[in-house]
Amino acid sequence: MTTPVHQFHTDANRAAQDLQQRAQIQSALSSYETACEARKSAFRDWESARQTAAEIKWDAVNHLDQHLREFADKLESRGTQVHWASNEQQARDIILEIIRSNNAHSIIKSKVMTGEEIHINEALEKAAFDVVESDLGEFIVQLRREAPYHFVFPAMHLKRGEISELFNRELGTALTEDPEELTMIARRVLRDKYITADVGISGANFAIAETGMISITENEGNARLTCALPKVHIALLGIEKVLPRLRDLALFLPMLATAGAGQALTCYNSLYGGPRQPDECDGPEEFHVVLLDNNRTQLLADKQQRDALHCIRCGACLNVCPIYRSIGGHTYGTTYQGPIGSVITPHLRGLQDWKHLSSASSLCGACTQVCPVKIDLHHHLLHNRRNAVIDKPVWREKLQFAIFRSVMNRPKLYRFCVRIGRLMQPLHRLVDGTRLDPARGWTQTRKLPRIAPQTFKDFWRNRK
């Protein structure tokens, strides 16, 4: 089996050389950037809005137990069944159990990233249930049997031609280059599914403690249909999604839309506070909310990095990240890509296996600058690097630095080494960049600078 770090390097190499794909990502994201800047400037004070959003999320996360208890109690008091899952397995079991006890067969899903996290589709398919993604991007990547490329724009790496061929192959539809027609194909295919599905599975963008509601943000209307028509609705969400009050949404909804997609407000922002109530004409008979921990409490326990739980998954940090733009989403091999993925994946899935992501950064800080809830992302990448080394020292590096330190502390030795280095450097050409090269990590992709013919000290001493 290949390790995550090996897979990362291989895929990064390949993706970085795929200039066509990089051009596509660049052009998609540059139109996002223009829209996003325009929306931010429409705010009378974007910076104060960010600060308040950060403080509200701080309150939510730092009093998480109180808020969650309130959230669950409120939901339960209106007929919702709240389930708690400590890990992936428990969450899958809970969902399968709900589906089985309802004798359900077909399942429609709207976008749920936590579902990717617990590999719910695989579990449902293995149990022989019919499960269909309804978000257009998710529908496309599901047909391709691949993971989302971006947790907000799942199919942004594909050209319309590829999508057309995919639909032709999988759905038997005619080829077309028209995005509108392609969208209508998906609309037609999925319409039937909504009407016949027994169970709808959704995620949630926010969990409102005060009123016991989940909030779902979407553009297409697929989540609304998923939560309206099937007789059972299951919402799966991470425990960190909490916001204390309903009115906090007046700030968070426009910020999420602005940072996430350069929109003033996403097309549908819907709140669900229970199954169909006695005075209502439609909605599911059963509403289940599954709260997932899956190592979030471990991240919570790290007070320095706790604020990574403030993330509202807008995707802005991916969009501006030079690394993401060069290596693409699949290279990460994670549910959450980009800077935020690099920060939290080591906590969610193991530091040693995923520490390499924290090194895949230019530390330019673009992510930190755009984050609507002010998560100090690039410093967290440094914290991860530090923690990884404390946790498991790299002896070769330790030795190298010990030698470096001792040379730097001894001027005579230093001068001697420079002289030797200067004499030996021409020989380096023989092994430059090859396996025998001691400096290979550097020289594989970069040139080693020439050591100057004389040091500044020599120059100073020799001047007339």
Next chain:
Amino acid sequence: MSERENILGRIREALTLSADVPGHKQNNLLQVVSEEEAAPHIHEWLPAVGETIEDGLALFAKNSAELKTDFRLVDSLEDLNAQITEMASGWKKIATHSGELTDAVGDKLGLPVCSTDEGYEASDLESCDVGITQCDCLVAQTGSVLVTARSAGGRALSVLPPHHIVLAQRSQLLPDLPAAFALLEERYASNYPSFISLITGPSRTGDIERILVLGAHGPKQLTVFCL
């Protein structure tokens, strides 16, 4: 012990160490704008909205144009009915719910009606050409329509048919999002509807090459009439 207690226990344990407040080097809570102070400020940071009702209507119209919402100011019920009748050519069946405004137009069209009041068949609702609903309010700041299960005939009426028509009154126009959430609290706090949605333009997607396409899964057309 239940899983709920396990998770809450781990959270309490984790929170015994306190974390710095963002933007504040020390954990100095006194500096933090508390929610009671912050809430009144939120509207000051959001995009500007004019003072008068005319400003609000103009902004709603401008946002609608950007969103491709068909926004129409009408002077009277007659005017409204005339415009809807004109739209109705080609419709075979309409869906609606009972309400002051919806009753005033639904009857006049003489078309078969699927009413959601007492429940409905999904396939029946799906076959309708249009869903006509009322709303809780309009939000000028974002060009949004706020609907709930109670005000707009349930969850699906405003999303399943390919055309959604909203009937509203001028007095329902609110300036901004904080005002819309305040309205929800005031109107429903004792017993919220199980479904609330802010609708901002017709359904859309950018999932194919980030190119905007309307009518992804929800209505391709959104018309807002304001009396």
